[in-house]
Amino acid sequence: MDRIQWKKIAGWLAKKANKSNFAFLGYILLIVFRPEPLELWLREHYPSVSPETFAYFVTMYFISMAIVYIPSMLIKYLRKKISPRRHPA
Structure with a gap:
């Protein structure tokens, strides 16, 4: 893959990681459906x-x-905390 395509993929993943449970779901899927389970690799x-x-x-x-x-959860929390309030003074 060329560099531009990697940037597009990284940008897409960064956007998705900012969503609620995308990163957590991705890690769960990675653990469950990884191509070569760690246990099989160790046994081999x-x-x-x-x-x-x-x-x-x-x-x-x-x-x-x-x-x-x-850190992605912390960044999301800080963005909510720092964002300007919409309540009129």
């Missing part, structure tokens, strides 16, 4: 993986999801 590449290691990877996955999703 590391057959002797321990449950603690798998739990670590899942925890890191959710933490990385929160790093992206929580």
Whole structure:
């Protein structure tokens, strides 16, 4: 893909992320329907993986999801808080 197309895609995703639950729904769908589940990948590449290691990877996955999703919620909240009031004085 060229740079202009990536900018269009990134702009569209940014607009959608500002909507109510789009980012949350996207992450849920990513977790449920990812092309190659993490557990299958671990079994294929590391057959002797321990449950603690798998739990670590899942925890890191959710933490990385929160790093992206929580700031979008904060930005949306601050935009509502900072926007001018429509009530006449």
